[in-house]
Structures are given as structure tokens and as C-alpha cells.
Amino acid sequence: MMDTPAALNDLDFMKALLDLVIPPSASGDLPGAGALGLSPAVAEALQADPLLGPPVEVGVQAVQEAALSQHAEGLAGMTPEAGAKVVEALLATHPLLIVGILRYLSPAYYQHARVLEGIGEPPRPPFPEGFDIEATDAELLEKLRARRRA
Amino acid sequence: MSNEPVGVLVIGAGASGAAFAWSIADAGMSVLCLDQGPWMKQRDYPSNGLDWEERGMGDFSTSPNVRGLPADYPVNEEDSDISPLMFNAVGGSTILWAAHFPRLTPKDFRMKSEDGVGEDWPIDYETLEPYFALNDRMMGVSGLEGDPAYPYHEPPLPPLPLGKSGNTLASGFEKLGWHWWPSDSAILSQEYEGREACINLGPCITGCAHGAKASTDITYWPVAQRKGVRVRANCRVREITVREDGMADGVLYYDEVGRLQEQKAEIVVLACNGIGTPRLLLNSKSKRHPDGLANSSGRVGKNLMFHPYAMITGIFEEPLQSRRGPMGCSFWSHEFYQTDRSREFVRGYSFEAIRGLGPVQTALWGMIHGLIPWGEDHHRSFARLYDHTATLLGIAEDLPEETNTVTLDAELTDAHGIPAPKVTYRLSENSRNMLAHAVERAKEALTAAGAVETVVDPLMRAAGWHLMGTARMGRNSTTSVVNERGQAHDVKNLFVVDGSVFVSAGAVNPTSTIQAFALYVADSIKKNIETLFDDA
Numbered sequence: 001m002m003d004t005p006a007a008l009n010d011l012d013f014m015k016a017l018l019d020l021v022i023p024p025s026a027s028g029d030l031p032g033a034g035a036l037g038l039s040p041a042v043a044e045a046l047q048a049d050p051l052l053g054p055p056v057e058v059g060v061q062a063v064q065e066a067a068l069s070q071h072a073e074g075l076a077g078m079t080p081e082a083g084a085k086v087v088e089a090l091l092a093t094h095p096l097l098i099v100g101i102l103r104y105l106s107p108a109y110y111q112h113a114r115v116l117e118g119i120g121e122p123p124r125p126p127f128p129e130g131f132d133i134e135a136t137d138a139e140l141l142e143k144l145r146a147r148r149r150a
Numbered sequence: 151m152s153n154e155p156v157g158v159l160v161i162g163a164g165a166s167g168a169a170f171a172w173s174i175a176d177a178g179m180s181v182l183c184l185d186q187g188p189w190m191k192q193r194d195y196p197s198n199g200l201d202w203e204e205r206g207m208g209d210f211s212t213s214p215n216v217r218g219l220p221a222d223y224p225v226n227e228e229d230s231d232i233s234p235l236m237f238n239a240v241g242g243s244t245i246l247w248a249a250h251f252p253r254l255t256p257k258d259f260r261m262k263s264e265d266g267v268g269e270d271w272p273i274d275y276e277t278l279e280p281y282f283a284l285n286d287r288m289m290g291v292s293g294l295e296g297d298p299a300y301p302y303h304e305p306p307l308p309p310l311p312l313g314k315s316g317n318t319l320a321s322g323f324e325k326l327g328w329h330w331w332p333s334d335s336a337i338l339s340q341e342y343e344g345r346e347a348c349i350n351l352g353p354c355i356t357g358c359a360h361g362a363k364a365s366t367d368i369t370y371w372p373v374a375q376r377k378g379v380r381v382r383a384n385c386r387v388r389e390i391t392v393r394e395d396g397m398a399d400g401v402l403y404y405d406e407v408g409r410l411q412e413q414k415a416e417i418v419v420l421a422c423n424g425i426g427t428p429r430l431l432l433n434s435k436s437k438r439h440p441d442g443l444a445n446s447s448g449r450v451g452k453n454l455m456f457h458p459y460a461m462i463t464g465i466f467e468e469p470l471q472s473r474r475g476p477m478g479c480s481f482w483s484h485e486f487y488q489t490d491r492s493r494e495f496v497r498g499y500s501f502e503a504i505r506g507l508g509p510v511q512t513a514l515w516g517m518i519h520g521l522i523p524w525g526e527d528h529h530r531s532f533a534r535l536y537d538h539t540a541t542l543l544g545i546a547e548d549l550p551e552e553t554n555t556v557t558l559d560a561e562l563t564d565a566h567g568i569p570a571p572k573v574t575y576r577l578s579e580n581s582r583n584m585l586a587h588a589v590e591r592a593k594e595a596l597t598a599a600g601a602v603e604t605v606v607d608p609l610m611r612a613a614g615w616h617l618m619g620t621a622r623m624g625r626n627s628t629t630s631v632v633n634e635r636g637q638a639h640d641v642k643n644l645f646v647v648d649g650s651v652f653v654s655a656g657a658v659n660p661t662s663t664i665q666a667f668a669l670y671v672a673d674s675i676k677k678n679i680e681t682l683f684d685d686a
Contacts, residue, residue, distance in 0.1 A: 023526060084525055098524050125199050127195075127359040128204060133314070134317060138318050143324065148298070150295070
């Protein structure tokens with residue numbers, strides 16, 4: 001018999017879970033977090049975090065078990081609505097579950113080039129190109145100049 | 151590496167150590183600076199990569215306890231309402247600062263005379279004025295001349311653009327008739343001294359990859375080195391040694407491979423910030439100085455002052471380009487800076503208008519405040535916040551209190567076994583009332599500027615950027631550590647030039663004043679070298 005992988009390292013399960021936490025946008029401009037393949041990075045970061053890691057890992061395991069009890073394929077086989085209900089039902093007993101996931105999922109997701117494009121940002125680092133910004137309002141500047149100390 | 155005795159030994163290559171070393175090099179003495187951190191490289195700064203925000207929470211965090219790099223020492227902050235922040239490298243905390251560059255105001259030097267609290271400084275604004283101006287030129291400061299909150303001064307470069315977020319916030323202050331003025335910023339609005347103008351990268355507080363933001367590794371140090379000043383990086387000082395006659399003899403330090411070395415000097419200068427300096431003095435115990443060096447007054451490590459911060463963010467319907475441009479440098483307001491006896495606090499606070507957050511920080515900030523949920527509504531909520539926020543920071547003047555301290559931790563040590571500092575700090579009722587007032591006024595300003603909602607962090611914990619007061623200056627040797635020239639009362643060839651010497655905190659960022667003081671001390675030594683060690 002094959003061992004079931006620990007929930008954090010079960011790629012299919014984690015893809016489904018992360019797609020629940022940050023789903024694809026209705027417009028299709030933004031991918032779901034699971035579809036971006038971020039679960040290994042999130043799992044690695046959580047496993048290295050002595051404070052958030054253990055409670056999140058326990059919570060993720062609980063989600064996996066609850067989902068398997070409802071569907072033979074677990075979370076990956078459930079509709080998003082049904083999956084969300086499974087997670088919601090466990091938040092009272094695992095209050096750090098979503099917070100802990102988002103602590104590491106948010107950086108991974110919002111620095112991804114596809115996501116940056118989706119939110120209207122160029123998919124590049126700030127340097128070396130930088131950005132243009134609006135000049136100081138000339139009317140405001142004139143008001144200040146009138147108040148200047150000589 | 152030679153440990154031949156030197157004329158002047160500076161400990162710490164940050165804001166004050168660099169300014170001091172550059173100036174004292176003109177005295178004709180050999181000058182050596184030891185710093186526990188490395189030289190930084192602009193190509194290594196986070197804004198070179200897509201993970202720039204994430205690295206700001208990791209190896210470029212402003213907290214040494216989060217970074218835990220070899221150059222860092224741990225700080226026990228369990229008994230502190232505010233976490234101390236710093237960076238350890240050549241350039242010190244100017245590597246990771248926002249470069250918001252106000253000066254203390256003239257009245258800040260006369261707190262007791264003006265308001266009957268704390269103590270007056272033994273020097274005044276006018277004494278430091280030429281050094282403020284000199285420092286502005288060395289760092290490369292942009293700003294608008296004529297701010298009525300200050301005596302007239304002309305920054306060497308024109309002000310940075312406010313951007314849409316700054317223009318929007320400023321319009322709120324205009325509607326209310328409140329003082330506001332574009333910040334003096336140690337960031338270049340034009341090419342200057344071989345450095346290029348700011349290109350609005352945004353994340354100044356994780357290091358400027360473009361070099362437009364002043365940090366002393368690219369401003370003072372190259373010039374100081376051309377004058378012959380030597381910098382020895384990755385060298386951590388353990389203690390200051392003393393001679394039989396009680397004068398400083400030099401230091402014991404760990405070199406870059408961890409070997410204990412001795413460096414003798416005629417003059418020792420501490421520039422280690424308001425936590426590092428008392429830590430080193432308290433760790434320099436001897437038969438003659440059983441309570442630590444220069445501590446006959448018992449004031450070393452006492453009167454720790456931060457600037458308590460409240461953060462008030464407005465959410466706007468219009469996009470604000472808010473994460474672009476120098477994050478901490480838009481404008482300031484001194485509308486509530488001075489004491490008003492009708493309020494429930496003495497002294498006052500300033501506002502600093504800052505720019506918005508990047509996408510990662512927006513997502514995390516929104517989650518923490520319950521504004522961005524997981525699941526179906528995540529993207530709509532994110533879009534409502536991202537690029538739609540602008541923030542006012544209320545910066546309160548902390549009063550000096552002897553119960554707020556830096557001591558040596560009984561158990562915690564750094565990698566070399568040197569006792570770590572323990573910070574004990576509680577927010578006073580005066581500061582609490584001040585921040586509450588700032589929150590309400592900020593809400594008014596944001597609403598006047600068009601915000602549809604405001605979000606409040608009433609006391610930012612991770613905001614201990616400004617470390618002051620722990621080796622205060624004064625004329626009375628029983629109530630202060632150093633005199634008005636930064637010279638230790640107890641040890642005539644020992645000087646302190648960092649924020650430790652501050653008698654009061656004012657309600658603005660201290661670096662401009664710290665550096666002006668360091669330049670003043672260097673000048674004072676040069677002018678009085680013949681009589682420097684005479685008894686007063």
C-alpha cells in the first residue's frame with residue numbers, strides 16, 4: 001500500500017486548496033493560485049516557519065481528511081462551493097489555517113509575472129526601468145510659494 | 151591587516167560615523183572606522199527582482215531579529231511596545247531608510263524652557279545650522295525652500311514630485327487650512343555629484359538600486375576614503391579598553407574571521423546608534439568603571455526615546471499611482487507640532503504623507519485588517535485597495551523617561567558571545583493621547599482629500615527606526631553622559647556622535663540632526679585639539 005503524502009506535499013490537493021484561497025478571477029485576467037503551481041513554495045515556507053507552520057500543517061491535514069470523507073477524490077474532485085464549505089467548517093478549530101497560508105501565498109502570488117500583468121502592472125522588477133509619476137500640482141505649489149518664509 | 155595605533159577610531163560606519171570620519175580626516179590624524187557589517191552592493195538590493203516585497207520581510211527586513219544576518223546582533227524586545235529597527239552594514243541604517251530628512255526645529259532644543267518638561271539641549275538650532283546645510287550638500291537633499299515651520303534654509307536640489315497620491319493628500323490639508331510642505335528628502339530630484347536622479351522605484355526602505363537615495367556608503371564614505379580614512383568592514387567591537395589613568399585606550403574587536411584583535415587609538419568615537427552605543431558602553435566594564443564606561447551618572451542606557459507612530463490609511467475611489475515614487479518622501483505637516491495646553495498632552499506630533507503599498511503588502515495589509523478575504527471576493531476586494539490608498543503617519547514626540555532603557559541581557563548573546571541589548575519600553579500616557587489625537591486629525595485630512603474610508607493602526611509596533619536618548623548630552627556630569635561637544639564627562643578622549651546624545655526627540659525623523667551634530671563634534675575637536683583633554 002502506498003503512503004498518502006502529507007497534505008502540504010500533496011500537489012493535487014494543495015492545488016485545489018490554493019485555488020479556493022485565491023481563485024481565478026471572474027474575468028479570467030487573474031489565474032487561481034493553485035494553477036500557478038505555487039504550492040511547493042508555500043509548503044516549503046510553512047515548513048520552515050516554527051510559529052505558523054505547525055498549526056497550518058495540522059489544519060491542512062484536517063481539510064484533506066474532511067474532504068476525503070465527502071468525496072472519493074477529495075478536494076480536487078469537489079466543486080469550489082463544496083470545497084469552500086469544507087474549509088469554512090474547520091476555521092473555528094484551525095483559526096490560523098488561512099492566515100498562515102496567505103502569509104506565504106500572497107508574496108508568491110502577487111510577485112508572479114502573470115498576476116502583475118493581470119492587476120495592470122508591468123511584469124518586471126522596479127529596477128532598472130523605474131516609473132514615471134505625476135508632477136506636483138502647479139496650483140498647490142503656487143500656494144506654497146506665497147506662504148514661504150523669506 | 152595592521153593594528154597599528156591610530157589617531158581617531160570611529161566605531162560604526164552609518165549616518166553619524168561616516169559624517170564624523172569625513173570631517174575629522176581634515177585634522178591630519180590617522181582615522182580608522184570599524185563596522186560590524188559588510189559593504190553593500192546595489193545589484194544585490196531587492197528592487198532588482200520580482201521578489202522585492204518578499205525580501206523586505208526577510209533578508210532586507212528592517213528588524214535585525216527578522217534578518218538574523220551574520221552582521222546582526224539580536225535585540226531582546228519582549229518588554230517593549232515598539233520593536234527597534236536598524237541595519238548593520240557600511241552605511242548603517244541609511245541603507246534601509248526612507249530618507250525623509252526633516253531637521254529638529256529650534257524649539258525642540260528648548261523643551262524645558264518652552265513647555266516645562268524634560269531638559270533643554272546644551273546647544274541650539276543656530277549652532278547646528280551651518281552643519282545642517284553642509285550635511286544637506288554632502289547627502290544631496292531635495293526640497294522646497296521657505297517652509298514657515300523652520301528658519302529659512304535652501305535645500306541644494308528642487309523638491310521631489312508629489313505624484314498623484316501626494317497631490318491628493320495635500321489637497322485635503324489645503325481644504326482644512328493646515329500646514330503642509332514638500333519633504334526635505336535625501337533623494338536626488340536631479341543628477342548630483344555623479345549620482346543620477348530618482349526614477350521612482352518605490353521600495354526605498356530595502357535599499358536604492360539606482361543610488362539616488364543617499365546612504366553614507368555612496369555619499370560620505372567614498373570622499374572620506376579619498377581623504378585617507380580607512381574602513382574595516384565585518385569587524386565587531388566587543389569593548390572599549392581603558393588606560394590606568396581612565397582614558398580610553400582603544401578597543402577589542404572580532405575581525406572578519408572571528409579572531410579577537412586589539413586596536414589602540416588616541417580618540418575613540420562611538421557611532422553605533424541609540425541601542426548599540428549604550429550596549430557597548432555597558433559592556434566596557436573595568437575596575438575603574440564597574441558600571442560600564444562613561445556611566446558615573448548612571449544615565450547610560452536610560453531615557454530611551456523612539457518616535458511612536460500611528461498609521462492612518464485612506465481608501466480612495468480614484469487610482470493614485472500610489473506605490474510609485476519614494477515611499478516615505480512626499481510631504482510633512484507641522485500643524486500639531488507645538489504644545490497646545492487645551493489638549494491632553496504636552497508637545498506634539500508631525501504628519502508624514504507616504505505613498506502606497508506594493509501588491510504583496512497590499513494583500514497582506516488587507517488581510518490583516520479584514521479587508522481582503524480569501525475565496526470568491528478576494529480579487530474584487532484587492533482591486534478596491536491596490537493603487538487606491540494613501541497614508542498619513544502620525545509621528546509623536548516621545549518624552550524622555552528613565553524607565554525606558556537599554557540594558558544588557560543576562561542570557562541572550564550575539565554570535566561572538568557578546569551580551570545582547572535588552573530594550574524595556576512602555577508607551578507613556580502622554581504619547582498615547584498624542585497618537586489618539588493624531589488619528590482623529592488624520593481621518594479629517596484624509597476625508598477632506600476624498601477618502602471614502604479610513605483604516606487605523608493606532609500604534610505601529612514595527613516602527614522603532616529612531617533610537618535616541620541613551621547617552622544624553624548635558625552640561626551637568628551627574629545627569630548626562632556627554633557634554634555639548636559629544637565628549638564623555640568621565641573619559642575625555644571618548645566621544646558619542648549618534649542619536650544616543652539626544653536630549654529630546656522632537657517629532658520628526660532624527661538623521662539630519664544626528665549627522666549635523668556629528669559634523670559639529672568633528673569641527674569642535676579640530677578647533678580645540680590643543681585643549682581637548684584639559685579639565686573643564
